[in-house]
Amino acid sequence: MATNDESKNVRKLQVKRFKPEENPEKHYLNQEKGLWAWMTTVDHKKIGLMYLGSITFFFFIAGVLALLLRTELLTPARSFMDADMYNQVFTLHGAIMIFFFLVPSVPTVLGNFILPLQLGAKDVAFPRLNLASYYIYVVGALFTLFAIFTGGIDTGWTFYTPYSSSAAGGNIMAMTFGIFILGFSSILTGVNFLVTIHKMRSPGITWNKLPLNLWGLYATSIIQILATPVLAITLLLLTMERMLSIGIFDPAIGGDPVLYQHFFWFYSHPAVYIMIVPGFGIISEVISTFSRKVIFGYWAIALSSLAIAFIGFLVWGHHMFTAGQSSLANMVFSFLTFLVGIPTGIKIFNWLATMYKGSIDLKTPMIYALVFLFLFTIGGFTGIMLGALAVDIHLHDTYYVVAHFHYVMMGGMVMAFLAGLHYWWPKMFGKMYSEFWAKITCAIIFIGFNMTFLPQFVMGSQGMPRRYFNYIDQFQSFHQFSTIGAYIMGVGFLIMAAYMIHSLVKGKPASSNPWGSRALEWQTSSPVPLHNFEHTPVIINGPYDYHKPMSEFQLGITASQHAHHADKPVDISTQEKEQA
Amino acid sequence: MLPPAKSTTAAETDALFHFITSTSLILLLGITIAIIYFAWKYRRRSEDDVTPVITHNSKLEITWSVIPLILVIIVFGWGLTGYMNLTTAPDDAYEIRVVGKSWLWEFHYDTGHVSVNELHVPVDRPVKLVMSSDDVIHSFYIPDFRVKMDVLPNRYTSLWFEATEVGESIVYCAEYCGTAHSNMLATTYVHSQEDFEMWLETAGSEDDDLDPVARGEQLVTRNACDTCHSTDGTRLQGPTFQGLFGSEREMDDGEIVVADENYIRESILEPNARITAGFQPVMPSYAGTLDDRQIDAIIEYIKTLD
Numbered sequence A: 001m002a003t004n005d006e007s008k009n010v011r012k013l014q015v016k017r018f019k020p021e022e023n024p025e026k027h028y029l030n031q032e033k034g035l036w037a038w039m040t041t042v043d044h045k046k047i048g049l050m051y052l053g054s055i056t057f058f059f060f061i062a063g064v065l066a067l068l069l070r071t072e073l074l075t076p077a078r079s080f081m082d083a084d085m086y087n088q089v090f091t092l093h094g095a096i097m098i099f100f101f102l103v104p105s106v107p108t109v110l111g112n113f114i115l116p117l118q119l120g121a122k123d124v125a126f127p128r129l130n131l132a133s134y135y136i137y138v139v140g141a142l143f144t145l146f147a148i149f150t151g152g153i154d155t156g157w158t159f160y161t162p163y164s165s166s167a168a169g170g171n172i173m174a175m176t177f178g179i180f181i182l183g184f185s186s187i188l189t190g191v192n193f194l195v196t197i198h199k200m201r202s203p204g205i206t207w208n209k210l211p212l213n214l215w216g217l218y219a220t221s222i223i224q225i226l227a228t229p230v231l232a233i234t235l236l237l238l239t240m241e242r243m244l245s246i247g248i249f250d251p252a253i254g255g256d257p258v259l260y261q262h263f264f265w266f267y268s269h270p271a272v273y274i275m276i277v278p279g280f281g282i283i284s285e286v287i288s289t290f291s292r293k294v295i296f297g298y299w300a301i302a303l304s305s306l307a308i309a310f311i312g313f314l315v316w317g318h319h320m321f322t323a324g325q326s327s328l329a330n331m332v333f334s335f336l337t338f339l340v341g342i343p344t345g346i347k348i349f350n351w352l353a354t355m356y357k358g359s360i361d362l363k364t365p366m367i368y369a370l371v372f373l374f375l376f377t378i379g380g381f382t383g384i385m386l387g388a389l390a391v392d393i394h395l396h397d398t399y400y401v402v403a404h405f406h407y408v409m410m411g412g413m414v415m416a417f418l419a420g421l422h423y424w425w426p427k428m429f430g431k432m433y434s435e436f437w438a439k440i441t442c443a444i445i446f447i448g449f450n451m452t453f454l455p456q457f458v459m460g461s462q463g464m465p466r467r468y469f470n471y472i473d474q475f476q477s478f479h480q481f482s483t484i485g486a487y488i489m490g491v492g493f494l495i496m497a498a499y500m501i502h503s504l505v506k507g508k509p510a511s512s513n514p515w516g517s518r519a520l521e522w523q524t525s526s527p528v529p530l531h532n533f534e535h536t537p538v539i540i541n542g543p544y545d546y547h548k549p550m551s552e553f554q555l556g557i558t559a560s561q562h563a564h565h566a567d568k569p570v571d572i573s574t575q576e577k578e579q580a
Numbered sequence B: 001m002l003p004p005a006k007s008t009t010a011a012e013t014d015a016l017f018h019f020i021t022s023t024s025l026i027l028l029l030g031i032t033i034a035i036i037y038f039a040w041k042y043r044r045r046s047e048d049d050v051t052p053v054i055t056h057n058s059k060l061e062i063t064w065s066v067i068p069l070i071l072v073i074i075v076f077g078w079g080l081t082g083y084m085n086l087t088t089a090p091d092d093a094y095e096i097r098v099v100g101k102s103w104l105w106e107f108h109y110d111t112g113h114v115s116v117n118e119l120h121v122p123v124d125r126p127v128k129l130v131m132s133s134d135d136v137i138h139s140f141y142i143p144d145f146r147v148k149m150d151v152l153p154n155r156y157t158s159l160w161f162e163a164t165e166v167g168e169s170i171v172y173c174a175e176y177c178g179t180a181h182s183n184m185l186a187t188t189y190v191h192s193q194e195d196f197e198m199w200l201e202t203a204g205s206e207d208d209d210l211d212p213v214a215r216g217e218q219l220v221t222r223n224a225c226d227t228c229h230s231t232d233g234t235r236l237q238g239p240t241f242q243g244l245f246g247s248e249r250e251m252d253d254g255e256i257v258v259a260d261e262n263y264i265r266e267s268i269l270e271p272n273a274r275i276t277a278g279f280q281p282v283m284p285s286y287a288g289t290l291d292d293r294q295i296d297a298i299i300e301y302i303k304t305l306d
C-alpha cells in the first residue's frame, strides 16, 4: 500500500496497552513535599497550580473592586467614594482583570497543566524557563501592587496619552513597569508552548491528531510572541516620555497622542484574541467529550483559530473610529473587522454540529460550554454592531461597549475557563466536586451575569458614556438593576469557592477518566504521576474518535524507549502502523 | 432602545442599528433553540450510546460561511455609507469653534461671543463644529444626534449635524479625561432660525445691565467655575471662594500671596503661573473666554463671599 517514499517514514513500534492505575498512592502532588520543593519545582503541573493560585487571587481582588464600582453606581454622584477613587478603582479593576487574570488564565493554568499531558510528554520543552516565567509574572504583579499602595493610578487600563503622560496622578511608572515585566512572562510561555508542540509530540500525534485545545494554544502562543513586544515598546516609550521628557505622545512637548493609541491597540486587539482563542480550544474538547462524538469540522476549527490570530493583527483601528483617523483607514479597519467575525461564526456552527446526534451528558463543564456558546454569541453579534462604522460613532465609549466586552471576556472567556477548570479538576486534584452545587452555581452566575450586563446594552444605546462616576437620573434604575446582578454573581463565585475547597478536602476520589474521554490526558492516573505517563504513549486514533474502543487509546511503549528519540527504531508492528 | 432621533442623519444610523439588532436576535434565537433542542433530543440515554461519525460536510460548511459573509458585507456597506454622510459636512454649514478643556466645553461663535457648556444652534441648518482641546483628549458626543468625535490637543477635528427640532439635547464628554470627566456635560439649545439670530445678537450683552456682583455670580455659574469652586466652604477640585478675597494663600512652592484683585485676575487668566498648595494644576485658562469687564464682575462677586 505504501509507496516507496512513504515507507521510509513508517516506523514500526511494538506497543502494549497501558491501563491507567486508579487512585495511585504516589502522584505529582505528594511526591515532592514542602514549600521549597513547590517554589523551585520545574514540574509543569505544579507551576500550573501556582498560576491557578495567583490568578484566583487576582480575580478575587479585581472582582471585589468591581463590586465596589457597582455599589458606587447605585446612585448618581457620590454614594460612598469620590470621583478620584472611582477612577482609580475602575482602572485597577480593568488592568488587573486583563493583565493579571484573563491574559494569563487559560494558557498558564490549563495550558501548563494539560499541554504536555495531551502531547504525552513528560514536561514542556524548557521546564526551567517555565518556572522563570512564573517568577517574572510574580515580580510584575509585585510592581503593580506597589503602584497601588503608592497612590494608585486613574488612567484606565488603556493608559491613553496625553492624560497618562502628563495629567494623571499616581504612580503610573510602577504600574507600566509591572505590566512591561509581565509581558516577558507571556512571551516566554508562548515560546515554550510552541517549541513543546513542535518537538515533544508522542509517536503518532501528527498535526491532524493534535487536540483542538493545542491548536488554540498554538495560535495563542503565536500572538503572544508577536504582539507582546509591541506593548513592551509602547510602555517603554511612555516611560521615556515621562522620565526624560522626550516628546513622543504628549503634544505639549511635540508628540502625537493618537500615535499612542495605534501602538496600544496594535497590541491590545491581538490581546483580545490571546484571551479568547485558548477558550475556543477548551470548548472544543468539552463539547466533543460530553457529546461523546467526533468533533465536526476539525480543520475548520483549527484553521479558523489561526486565521483569527493573523487577521486579528490587522483590525486594531476599529478602536479608533472616532479618534480622527482618515475615512479610508476607518473603512479598511471596519472591513477587516467583519472578516474576523466569519471564522468566529464558523466555530459556533461547528460546535453545534458536533452536538447533533451526539450522546449529550449535561455535566457541569458541558453546561458552562453551552453558557459560553450563548453568551459569546451575544458578544459576537454586538461586536458586529460596533464594527459598523455609522453605528459605532454613536456607541463608541458608551456602556454598550462595556457590555460587549464583558460578554466576550467574562461571558466568553471566563465561562470557557470555568468549563475547563471543572473539566480538568478531577485530573488536577484527583477529586470530584459536588455536581449539584456546581450546577446551582452555574445557574446563579448565568442569571447574575445577564442581569449585570444586559441593561448596559440599553444604557449604552441611550448614550450613557463609560468611565462615568456620575450620571443623569434617567439611568439610575438600569444601574441599580445591574448592581443587583453583580451581587448575585458575587454570591455565585463565593459558593464556587466553597464547593471547590470542599472538594479538595473531602471530595470523592476521581477515577482516571470520569468523563469517558478519548483524549490522551485522561489515559493516565488522576492525580497525574509525577512524570505524567509511566510509559511513552503511542497514538493511532484522533483525540475525538469516539467510535473506536477505549483500548486503542491506551497504547504505549515502555518508558525506557523514549518517544522523542526517533533514532531508536523499534521493530515488529502491532495492528497499526504509524505514518509521519 | 435608542434616544429620540433629532438630527437628519440619525434615522439612517438607527435603521442600521435596528437591522443588526433584529438579525442578531433571529440568529441568536435559532442558535439557542438548537442548543436546547440538541441537549434534550440527544441527551445521553446509556453509557453505551454509539454516535455517528460525522467529520464534516462541505455543503453545510460553505453555506454557513457564505451567508454570514453576505450579511456582514451588507452591514459593512451600510455602515460605511452612513459614516460617509456623517463625515462630509455640507459646504454651507454654519461653523462654531469648540474648545474642550478639563472639564468644560467652550463654544466660540463668529460674532466673537463665547459660551461655556451651552451650545446654541439653529434648527434645520447644518452646523459644523471645528474642535480642539487645550489639554488632554476629550470626545464630543450628542446622543440625540448620533454624533461623536474625539477632541485632540494637537490638531483640529470636526463633526456636523443638522438638528430637526427645537429643544434641548445633552452633550457628554465620551473620552476619559480625569476627575470630573463625568461632569463635563453641556447642553445643546436648538433654536428656531430667527431665535438663533436674535440670541447671537444679544448673547454677549444680555447681562450688561446687571450690577457687577449679580453679573459676577451669573458668570461664575455660566463659566462652570462652580464645578470646581464652591461658595460655601466645601472643598471641590479647587479651593472654595468663600473667604478667599484678602486672605493669605500658600503656594505649592511655599510662597505666601495675598489674594487681591491682581492675584485673582492672574488665577483666571494664567492659572498655572502659581499653584495653590494642596491642589492639582487642573484649572483651565479663561484667557480669550472672559474679557476684562467680566473678570472685574467676578472679582466683585468673590469679594462678597465672606
Ligand code: HEM
Residues within 6 Å of the ligand: A063, A066, A067, A069, A070, A090, A091, A093, A094, A095, A097, A098, A102, A155, A156, A157, A158, A402, A406, A409, A410, A414, A452, A466, A467, A468, A469, A486, A487, A489
Ligand atoms: C473576567 C471578568 C472581567 C473582566 C476581564 C473585566 C474587564 C473590565 C475592563 C477591561 C474594564 C474597563 C476598565 C476601564 O475602562 O479602564 C471594566 C470595567 C468595569 N467592569 Fe469589569 N471585568 C470583568 C468582570 C466584571 C464584573 C464581574 C463586574 C461587575 C460585578 C464588572 C464591572 C465593571 C464595571 C462597573 C466597570 C466600570 C465601567 C466604567 O465606569 O466604564 N466587571 N471591566
Ligand SMILES: [Cu+2]
Residues within 6 Å of the ligand: A268, A269, A272, A315, A316, A318, A319
Ligand atoms: Cu479590537
Ligand SMILES: [Cu+2]
Residues within 6 Å of the ligand: B137, B138, B139, B173, B174, B175, B176, B177, B178, B181, B182, B184
Ligand atoms: Cu472626558
